[in-house]
Amino acid sequence: MAAESLTFSQNHVLLDIEGTTTSISFVKDVLFPYYRENLNHYVDSHWNELEFQSDLALLKDQCALDIANNEPGVVPIDESNKNSVIQNILWQMNSNRKTPALKNLEGHMYRSGVEANELKGHVYDDVKPALARWKEKGKKLFIYSSGSVEAQKLLFGYSDFGNMLDLFDGHFDTTVGLKVEPSSYENIARTIGCSPSDVLFLTDVVKEAEAASKAGCRVIISIRPGNALLTEEEKLKFDCIQSFSQLSPIS
Ligand SMILES: CSCCC(=O)C(=O)COP(=O)(O)O
Numbered sequence: 572m573a574a575e576s577l578t579f580s581q582n583h584v585l586l587d588i589e590g591t592t593t594s595i596s597f598v599k600d601v602l603f604p605y606y607r608e609n610l611n612h613y614v615d616s617h618w619n620e621l622e623f624q625s626d627l628a629l630l631k632d633q634c635a636l637d638i639a640n641n642e643p644g645v646v647p648i649d650e651s652n653k654n655s656v657i658q659n660i661l662w663q664m665n666s667n668r669k670t671p672a673l674k675n676l677e678g679h680m681y682r683s684g685v686e687a688n689e690l691k692g693h694v695y696d697d698v699k700p701a702l703a704r705w706k707e708k709g710k711k712l713f714i715y716s717s718g719s720v721e722a723q724k725l726l727f728g729y730s731d732f733g734n735m736l737d738l739f740d741g742h743f744d745t746t747v748g749l750k751v752e753p754s755s756y757e758n759i760a761r762t763i764g765c766s767p768s769d770v771l772f773l774t775d776v777v778k779e780a781e782a783a784s785k786a787g788c789r790v791i792i793s794i795r796p797g798n799a800l801l802t803e804e805e806k807l808k809f810d811c812i813q814s815f816s817q818l819s820p821i822s
């Protein structure tokens with residue numbers, strides 16, 4: 572239900588990135604094109620480095636899994652053929668896959684972009700002041716994104732509003748589980764050391780909200796420009812906000 576203002580009593584706030592703290596446009600129109608445009612050069616120039624070989628091992632494991640699962644359109648990797656590696660990565664990117672292997676590599680490419688001063692993380696204007704207010708009230712703040720923990724720390728460490736990392740008490744990515752699985756939110760609550768009922772999850776994706784709700788978390792849907800539209804039924808099912816300024820903590 573869209574409301575002018577909402578309150579929350581949960582002591583732990585779990586935040587999605589794309590569509591929630593950060594525009595979908597930043598990920599779709601800046602970040603992902605950046606990865607695609609720099610992929611060939613990145614693979615070529617990092618091929619013999621230990622880190623990339625470790626990234627490649629994860630990609631090969633994921634590829635074997637995809638072949639075993641008859642993943643539609645899977646591009647096989649032949650490690651003696653750099654182009655097959657590049658084509659597999661592009662296939663995953665074009666399918667908007669969220670595999671830990673792809674997101675791990677993307678995080679390393681994000682780091683190269685920050686080091687080259689070519690990437691700065693988009694964060695909506697209302698986010699930083701709201702997070703600071705919630706923190707002052709003793710709330711613990713966490714990120715849960717399909718983007719790797721490394722990419723998360725780069726986005727908020729080098730954001731439009733400078734370094735925001737001191738606001739966060741922890742970061743989670745899909746190594747705890749996919750965002751559409753209730754068990755992922757149980758894993759996160761267990762790691763934090765709280766009950767899922769003491770977690771408020773903010774996300775733009777209804778299937779993620781349903782999974783978190785099934786795990787016992789409170790959920791609020793983020794409505795931002797470019798986000799997928801909610802059905803009338805979904806608007807009735809979930810609390811919604813257009814800005815973090817609409818949300819106030821109560822103890
Ligand atoms: C950490 S910036 C990269 C975001 C990303 O790769 C992604 O897929 C965002 O997904 P989210 O779960 O944050 O909506």
Ligand SMILES: [Mg+2]
Binds near residue numbers: 590
């Ligand atoms: Mg999202």
